[in-house]
Amino acid sequence: MNQDAKPTRAAIVDSIRRAARQEQFLEVVSAAEARRRFEARLERAPLASESVPLAAALSRVIAADVIAPIDTPPFDRANVDGFALRAADTLGAGPGTPKRLTLNREVIACGVAPALEVASGTVTAIATGGVIPRGADAVVMIEHTELIEDDAVPAIDVHRVVTSGQFISYAGSDIARGETLLRRGTQIGSREIGMLAACGLTSVEVVQRPRVAVLSTGDELIQPGQPLRPGGIYDSNGAIIAAAVAEAGGEAVPFGAIADDQSALEGAMRTALASCDIVVLSGGTSKGAGDLSHQVVSRLGGPGILVHGVALKPGKPLCLALIGKTPLIVLPGFPTSAIFTFHAFVAPLVRARAGLPIEAAHAVAARVPVRVPSELGREEFVLVSLVGADDGLVAFPTGKGSGAVTAFSQADGFFAIDALASALDADSQVEVTLIGKSERAPDLVIMGSHDIALDVVVGALAERGIRAHHRRRQSRRSECGKPRRMRYCAGTPGRCRERRLQQASAYIGTSAPPGLAAHAGLCLSSRRRAL
Ligand code: AMP
Ligand code: MG
Numbered sequence: 001m002n003q004d005a006k007p008t009r010a011a012i013v014d015s016i017r018r019a020a021r022q023e024q025f026l027e028v029v030s031a032a033e034a035r036r037r038f039e040a041r042l043e044r045a046p047l048a049s050e051s052v053p054l055a056a057a058l059s060r061v062i063a064a065d066v067i068a069p070i071d072t073p074p075f076d077r078a079n080v081d082g083f084a085l086r087a088a089d090t091l092g093a094g095p096g097t098p099k100r101l102t103l104n105r106e107v108i109a110c111g112v113a114p115a116l117e118v119a120s121g122t123v124t125a126i127a128t129g130g131v132i133p134r135g136a137d138a139v140v141m142i143e144h145t146e147l148i149e150d151d152a153v154p155a156i157d158v159h160r161v162v163t164s165g166q167f168i169s170y171a172g173s174d175i176a177r178g179e180t181l182l183r184r185g186t187q188i189g190s191r192e193i194g195m196l197a198a199c200g201l202t203s204v205e206v207v208q209r210p211r212v213a214v215l216s217t218g219d220e221l222i223q224p225g226q227p228l229r230p231g232g233i234y235d236s237n238g239a240i241i242a243a244a245v246a247e248a249g250g251e252a253v254p255f256g257a258i259a260d261d262q263s264a265l266e267g268a269m270r271t272a273l274a275s276c277d278i279v280v281l282s283g284g285t286s287k288g289a290g291d292l293s294h295q296v297v298s299r300l301g302g303p304g305i306l307v308h309g310v311a312l313k314p315g316k317p318l319c320l321a322l323i324g325k326t327p328l329i330v331l332p333g334f335p336t337s338a339i340f341t342f343h344a345f346v347a348p349l350v351r352a353r354a355g356l357p358i359e360a361a362h363a364v365a366a367r368v369p370v371r372v373p374s375e376l377g378r379e380e381f382v383l384v385s386l387v388g389a390d391d392g393l394v395a396f397p398t399g400k401g402s403g404a405v406t407a408f409s410q411a412d413g414f415f416a417i418d419a420l421a422s423a424l425d426a427d428s429q430v431e432v433t434l435i436g437k438s439e440r441a442p443d444l445v446i447m448g449s450h451d452i453a454l455d456v457v458v459g460a461l462a463e464r465g466i467r468a469h470h471r472r473r474q475s476r477r478s479e480c481g482k483p484r485r486m487r488y489c490a491g492t493p494g495r496c497r498e499r500r501l502q503q504a505s506a507y508i509g510t511s512a513p514p515g516l517a518a519h520a521g522l523c524l525s526s527r528r529r530a531l
Helices: 009-020 031-041 190-198 236-247 262-275 293-297 335-353 452-463 493-507 516-520 526-530
Strands: 049-053 082-085 099-108 122-126 138-141 145-148 155-158 180-182 203-207 211-217 251-258 278-282 303-308 319-323 326-331 363-368 379-389 392-397 413-417 428-434 444-448 468-472 522-524
Touching (some): 031 303, 031 319, 031 335, 082 099, 082 155, 180 190, 211 236, 211 262, 236 278, 236 335, 251 262, 262 278, 262 293, 262 326, 278 335, 293 303, 326 335, 363 379, 392 428, 444 452
Parallel strands (some): 099 122, 211 251, 211 278, 278 326, 363 392, 444 468
Antiparallel strands (some): 049 203, 082 122, 099 155, 319 326, 379 413, 413 428, 444 522
């Protein structure tokens, strides 16, 4: 097509009509109902097992209980360097009244099988890790003895009473043969690998990882590494969903970004269905004219779409389908909606098929200091930053929309507002479900617009062990579609940036920049006195 040809008036009107055509969701169901419908039809049992070498077993899930094949330690073992002896021979020993015991003609180093029995009145020199010889029932530390070389037979003086069993690890005291060493469903970490190796095992039966196809959709999407063109945005959903699949115990199979084209989408979906256990798409699931994903899904075969439209914010256009036995989920395109609904609907399925138990949600109580309006009829999840205050935790809504990548990635957690509430009143107590691993709440939360000086301050604080989070408020519109310049950029951005960084660095080590607190609205935690 000639790129320079101007579209006719009729063509413009027609494309506006098509863009404005918005179907309605046939049936919007609650999140609980969506989950019930989906889970009722799904196979959730762990996949079959496979054997993997220990070196490749990290983070895999044990498929069947592992029974210890040997005792560990495999023999009674000395815990210190010293002498193996009979405890009864030391009765009455003390600093001024040593007991003299003669040395056997043997030294038991590690890995040496003892040849001589320890008879009454004798001792055998033994190293840490050595096999306790027959007859001995204790070890005395070398520090509590004195070597006597003048006697006809070499001997030692023992200066303290020794109790039976002292400094001996008995065979099987660490791991007993026949005991259940590791249970199925355990995710293997370095500690589990150590236990398996201690029993001499070289491989372990683990649950196969569910293969999860990850497809992004949209003409505007550009893969990271490629130059951005006007109107283009980087495909962040593909990367975050693939990583979240791996965190949930699955193996992500990346399909990249597919254009908004019915046949391209259908081809990619069919390939994904044929080669993967679960298929996850993002984007194109609203009911607008350009949203094709659900239309293509409805042609892929039965049982087909189980849910399309959930009374949930973020995440209303979520589409849950089953094609044959393979679950296919179309997540909303907005990055925060996509990853939020992934964790709510897809991650539990990936975990179940990977053999992992249901993830326990970690929640904390917090006060929300501001009023939060909410849409009636939709259960709303509000992403928050947590900060410790003198009267407990305070949860600040991050205030970023579901189109923001950082809304989810930088939040500490979220709380829910009931579908029947139109707002949450200021100073309400809520339960915040934490996101990510148990990081402690930040010591300082800075709310406000961006300033590179703050990056310097936050970095310097981090190096002193103080966790500060900078949470941006919604910024102003860019002018003429151009990216907005940083604040304080009067001259060329590069030179200005440098000057600003120099100014900020000069403040570090003295006090906070004058006016910075007012500008950014510093919210200091209970650790503020330490700052
Ligand atoms: P859609 O659901 O396709 O209408 O997309 C909604 C919004 O999410 C649009 O602004 C898209 O550009 C954006 N979006 C869709 N897919 C992705 C993706 N893979 N990565 C980042 N943003 C996306
Ligand atoms: Mg799209």
